[in-house]
Structures are given as structure tokens and as C-alpha cells.
Amino acid sequence: MFEYFKYIFITVLSTFFIHIGIVVYDAIHHPVAVGQFVHPDIGLDIETLVKRNGYPFEKHHVTTEDGYILELHRIRHGLNKKNLTNRPPILIVHGILESSMAWLSAGVDKALPYYLAEQGYDVWLSNCRGNAYSRKHIKLNPDVDKKEFFDYSWHEIGVYDHPATIDYVIKKTGKSKIFYAGHSQGSVSFMVMMSERPEYNKKIKAMLALAPVVFVDHVKSPTFYIPALFQNAFEWIVEYFGLYELLPKSEIITQIANKLCNDESRLQKLCSTLLNINGGFNGDKFNSTLWPVVFSHIPAGSATKQYMHYTRNIFNDFRKFDYGEAKNLLVYGNKIPPLYDLSKVAAPVGIFYGNNDWLTPEKDVQKLIRSLPNVVMVHKVADENFAHFDFLVSLHAVDILYDKLVNLMQQYK
Ligand SMILES: *[C@@H]1O[C@H](CO)[C@@H](O)[C@H](O)[C@H]1NC(C)=O
Numbered sequence: 535m536f537e538y539f540k541y542i543f544i545t546v547l548s549t550f551f552i553h554i555g556i557v558v559y560d561a562i563h564h565p566v567a568v569g570q571f572v573h574p575d576i577g578l579d580i581e582t583l584v585k586r587n588g589y590p591f592e593k594h595h596v597t598t599e600d601g602y603i604l605e606l607h608r609i610r611h612g613l614n615k616k617n618l619t620n621r622p623p624i625l626i627v628h629g630i631l632e633s634s635m636a637w638l639s640a641g642v643d644k645a646l647p648y649y650l651a652e653q654g655y656d657v658w659l660s661n662c663r664g665n666a667y668s669r670k671h672i673k674l675n676p677d678v679d680k681k682e683f684f685d686y687s688w689h690e691i692g693v694y695d696h697p698a699t700i701d702y703v704i705k706k707t708g709k710s711k712i713f714y715a716g717h718s719q720g721s722v723s724f725m726v727m728m729s730e731r732p733e734y735n736k737k738i739k740a741m742l743a744l745a746p747v748v749f750v751d752h753v754k755s756p757t758f759y760i761p762a763l764f765q766n767a768f769e770w771i772v773e774y775f776g777l778y779e780l781l782p783k784s785e786i787i788t789q790i791a792n793k794l795c796n797d798e799s800r801l802q803k804l805c806s807t808l809l810n811i812n813g814g815f816n817g818d819k820f821n822s823t824l825w826p827v828v829f830s831h832i833p834a835g836s837a838t839k840q841y842m843h844y845t846r847n848i849f850n851d852f853r854k855f856d857y858g859e860a861k862n863l864l865v866y867g868n869k870i871p872p873l874y875d876l877s878k879v880a881a882p883v884g885i886f887y888g889n890n891d892w893l894t895p896e897k898d899v900q901k902l903i904r905s906l907p908n909v910v911m912v913h914k915v916a917d918e919n920f921a922h923f924d925f926l927v928s929l930h931a932v933d934i935l936y937d938k939l940v941n942l943m944q945q946y947k
């Protein structure tokens with residue numbers, strides 16, 4: 535009996551992999567030109583996409599103290615041109631492996647930046663060091679000096695990238711304070727910034743923490759806790775093969791996504807599974823037609839060390855990067871890395887989380903709420919299946935989440 539099932543299992547599994555193999559082979563050997571993809575948004579650069587939707591688009595560059603050149607994208611106003619003269623600026627920060635583009639995949643009537651622009655905000659989308667738009671440095675070449683260029687985690691993003699960006703936005707807009715919204719790692723790096731450079735608290739009107747993965751003790755996502763369980767093997771592989779850059783943006787992924795994730799593909803489910811295995815399964819709250827668009831922007835590249843900073847913190851509190859006892863002694867003067875001091879996050883913080891988010895389970899969110907001194911709002915999204923990536927792409931986010939963000943900001947205008 536067992537034998538019988540074994541053969542059925544092997545047959546099904548090999549059919550599955552052969553099928554994937556054929557699609558991937560086809561995608562690589564018959565690449566599609568921009569404009570010929572199954573969806574017109576696939577592979578578009580952000581400027582073309584935003585302008586095609588009728589919105590104004592600006593590109594800005596900021597250089598950090600340690601030499602990284604970051605690209606910022608700005609949508610200055612909405613189609614309705616409300617409040618043209620007095621628009622509060624908001625800086626929106628993406629998560630690991632994402633970019634400014636991740637916020638726009640959901641389409642013109644569903645995406646957060648367009649929604650905020652229509653509500654009267656001056657929208658600035660950040661790109662953290664090392665992603666597809668910010669893969670530049672005044673001295674280092676990311677392709678040649680990989681090890682040095684990608685030697686950072688979300689610690690450096692919080693300590694260097696955000697302060698430089700906030701100062702730039704303040705200078706350009708002439709305002710003394712701005713709003714900040716961060717998804718996932720974009721919330722974590724905010725906490726790092728305020729704990730390390732608390733003078734930046736006074737430059738923030740209010741911070742919106744969307745799915746903040748600050749404490750990761752109860753993370754359910756296997757892509758996080760499995761490497762955490764096999765930390766040494768994982769780090770050995772990274773060093774041995776020199777994998778300092780994690781999943782950079784690639785034309786091949788766009789081509790494969792075009793074939794694999796479209797509505798006609800029998801393997802479309804695999805695409806949603808690839809994302810949801812990280813952040814939780816939300817049923818079908820996403821417009822499946824847009825999967826190939828999403829995967830033409832994600833992954834957009836990160837440093838592997840960002841990911842390692844998370845996996846080292848699993849079961850281990852919110853600490854600075856753990857180099858191992860010997861190097862910790864040199865760097866921190868202590869065998870164990872110090873904790874970030876969340877009591878220094880004085881800016882008003884609103885926390886927004888989903889019930890089915892595998893990366894921010896309720897227990898971890900509660901611990902964050904207890905640790906922060908100035909939480910002004912806690913909102914659990916009113917959908918029991920709301921998961922990690924729904925903050926970016928849910929069909930209902932405008933109704934059940936984005937209007938709540940605006941409500942909070944109205945109080946701090
Ligand atoms: C835009 O102006 C309207 C009317 O004056 C006001 O109610 C709204 O709060 C303003 N929005 C922003 C973001 O300032």
C-alpha cells in the first residue's frame with residue numbers, strides 16, 4: 535500500500551517540476567520585450583508607470599554619511615490637486631527585498647502612495663541602500679566590492695539612510711517635521727534610528743508602523759525560523775559562496791513571472807505561495823491578475839546581512855548585530871550585543887497589524903507596544919486573514935487600513 539502511494543507521489547512531484555522547468559526554459563529562451571508582457575505594468579520603470587497614471591513624478595538623490603547614494607521618488611500631489619500649497623510630507627519606507635515600486639503594484643485605485651496624494655499629502659518613497667534604485671556608492675562598486683558594499687544590515691539603514699533622507703525632505707519642503715510610514719523592516723529601521731539618534735524624534739509628526747517586525751520571538755514563517763535554527767550552516771554557505779547580496783532585481787525573474795504567474799498559468803498558485811509562505815496566507819484578497827506585476831518588482835535586492843540580523847534576533851530580543859562572542863567583545867565591549875533602547879522612541883507611533891501575519895504575530899506586537907513610550911494608536915486590521923503583504927497589495931486596504939492611517943495623521947497635522 536505504502537509503495538503504491540510512494541509512486542503516485544513521485545509521479546506527481548516530478549510532473550510538477552518538469553512543468554516548472556518547461557515554463558522557466560521558455561521564459562529564458564523566448565524573452566518578451568517591454569510592452570509585450572501579459573500585463574502592461576510588468577517591467578515598467580517607476581517614472582513611466584507613475585506618469586502614465588497621470589501623477590507628477592520626481593526623482594531625487596541623497597548621499598549618506600558613509601557614501602551610499604539613495605534614490606528617492608516623489609509624488610507631489612494627486613490628480614485632484616487638493617491643498618496644493620500646504621501639503622504635509624510623508625516619507626514611506628519599504629521592507630526587506632523591496633523598493634519604492636512595491637507600494638505601486640496594486641494599481642492606481644488601490645495603492646497607498648496615490649491614495650495619500652489624493653488625500654492632500656506630499657508623498658516621498660524611499661529606497662534603502664543596496665536595492666535596485668540605490669545600488670550606488672561614492673567609492674564602492676557593488677559588483678566588484680560586493681563584500682564591502684553589502685556589509686550592512688537594517689542597523690545602518692536606520693542610522694545613516696533615514697536621517698539623511700529625512701533631512702533632505704525637510705530641506706526640500708521647508709517643513710520642520712514630516713510623517714513617516716514604514717512597512718515591515720521600514721518600521722524596524724525607524725526604531726533603530728530613534729534609539730541611536732534620538733534627536734530625530736523631533737523631526738517626526740507621527741510614525742505609522744505597518745506590520746512592525748521588531749520582536750521576532752514568535753515568527754511563524756519558515757523562511758525565517760529555519761535559517762535561525764541552522765544559523766551556523768546558513769552563515770557558512772553565505773561566506774563560502776560569497777552571497778553577500780540577497781536576491782537582486784533580475785530581468786530573468788520578470789520573464790519567468792510573466793509566464794508562471796499570469797491568469798492562464800496552471801502554476802499561478804505557486805507565485806502567491808512563494809510570497810505568502812513568508813508573510814501568511816490571506817485567502818484571495820489580492821487581484822491575481824497582478825501577480826506577474828508584483829514579481830517584476832520584488833525581489834529588488836538587499837544585503838544578506840539584513841536577513842541575518844533578523845534570524846540572529848529570533849528568540850533573542852531586539853539587539854544589535856551578533857558577530858559571535860569574540861568580535862562582539864571588540865565591537866561592543868561585551869560578548870552579547872546590546873539591546874536597542876526603545877524607550878528613546880519619543881515620536882508618536884501608530885501601530886497597525888494583521889491577524890494572520892506570520893512575521894508579526896500578536897504576541898510580538900504586544901511586546902513592542904509595551905516597550906514603546908509613546909504609542910498613540912493600536913489598530914488590528916478588521917480582516918481576520920490580513921497578512922504581511924496585504925499592507926501593500928490587498929484589494930481592500932483602502933477601506934480597512936489606509937483610511938485609518940489618514941485619520942491618525944489628521945490628528946497630528
Ligand atoms: C486639505 O484641505 C482640506 C480643506 O481645507 C482639509 O480638510 C484637509 O485636511 C487638507 N488635507 C491635508 C492633508 O492637509
Ligand SMILES: *[C@@H]1O[C@H](CO)[C@@H](O)[C@H](O)[C@H]1NC(C)=O
Nearest residue numbers: 573641644821822823824929
Ligand atoms: C485586477 O487587475 C486587472 C488588471 O490591472 C483589472 O483589469 C481588474 O479590474 C482588477 N480586478 C479587480 C477586482 O480589481
